[in-house]
Amino acid sequence: MMLALSLDLYSVAQRFGRIGEYFQYSFVRNALIASMLVALCAAILGVFLVLKRYSALSDGLSHVAFGAAALSAAFGALDTWLVLPFTVVAAVLILKTSPERRAMGDAVIATVSVGALAIGYTVMSLRGGESNLGGDVCTALFGSAEILAIDTVQLVAVSVMTLILVALVCIFRYRLLSVTYDDKFARATGGHAGAYEVAIAVVAAVVIVVGMKLAGALLISALAIFPALCAMRLTRSFGRVLLLSSVFGVASAIVGVLLSILLGSPVGATVAAVDIVVYGVVSLLKR
Numbered sequence: 001m002m003l004a005l006s007l008d009l010y011s012v013a014q015r016f017g018r019i020g021e022y023f024q025y026s027f028v029r030n031a032l033i034a035s036m037l038v039a040l041c042a043a044i045l046g047v048f049l050v051l052k053r054y055s056a057l058s059d060g061l062s063h064v065a066f067g068a069a070a071l072s073a074a075f076g077a078l079d080t081w082l083v084l085p086f087t088v089v090a091a092v093l094i095l096k097t098s099p100e101r102r103a104m105g106d107a108v109i110a111t112v113s114v115g116a117l118a119i120g121y122t123v124m125s126l127r128g129g130e131s132n133l134g135g136d137v138c139t140a141l142f143g144s145a146e147i148l149a150i151d152t153v154q155l156v157a158v159s160v161m162t163l164i165l166v167a168l169v170c171i172f173r174y175r176l177l178s179v180t181y182d183d184k185f186a187r188a189t190g191g192h193a194g195a196y197e198v199a200i201a202v203v204a205a206v207v208i209v210v211g212m213k214l215a216g217a218l219l220i221s222a223l224a225i226f227p228a229l230c231a232m233r234l235t236r237s238f239g240r241v242l243l244l245s246s247v248f249g250v251a252s253a254i255v256g257v258l259l260s261i262l263l264g265s266p267v268g269a270t271v272a273a274v275d276i277v278v279y280g281v282v283s284l285l286k287r
Helices: 002-017 026-051 055-074 080-100 105-126 133-142 145-149 152-171 173-181 183-188 193-215 220-234 238-263 267-286
Strands: none
Touching (some): 026 055, 026 173, 026 193, 026 220, 026 238, 055 105, 055 193, 055 220, 080 105, 080 193, 173 193, 173 238, 193 220, 238 267
16 A cells, blocks of 8 residues: 555656646646636635525535536537536526515525436436437536647637636626625616626626637536635625636636646546635635
8 A cells, every 4th residue: 555655646747847838838827828818717716695684695606507417418429518508597597586476586596407417317317328419428427638628719708708808807797796785776777687697697608618629517516606705705896806706706716727637536536625625714814
């Protein structure tokens, strides 16, 4: 056992010494950039979800995305463009249904997410004989190694999504903040509060679906929630919370990708683990 541990440590040390060589390859650089961009989008989104007390929304939408991914995988191939519409519709329904029917937001999220999981698991069981179905479902749950094979077109798409999200937040930050804190007050003062709520829902769905390639349905919510919680432990200013959350998210993505290379661990799970550790450290230091 000690010999095996020594060999593992020696292997990690070798990889650490060659860390610069890995970044000579374009696919490693692309994976790092894509991870940083997805983490940035998730961190920004997480601020609004936490402030709106919809932290469970990211988890619920990830379950909806898994159900859609299971259907897509069972009847063809796992396709992001087939998963996205289902997730967007579910996000809008969750945010628009709960205030109208005066239901608790977490109850609505639980209903939608459990229903999606049930449908996805049922379809997966009925078509369990498909040769690659197990691999597709595992990819949807825990993330994919495809993040290491992301091409230039996909990287450009993620970059455009990030630029649009950052631009929208910078331009409409005060209206978004108003809707996030008190949607009734925002409606009373005018300004199309409903449209901003729908925008938050659509952005949440897009970030969740895109982030599934990195962290999977079970772990993507960690990339959204923990950086926001870390920032809120340190400051109460909305602008500083957005900035710090982005910094924590991107830094955790960088460290997570580097550790995954050194340890040979899954990229998404490692990034999520780093987010959790950072939150624990920040909480201890704050106390």
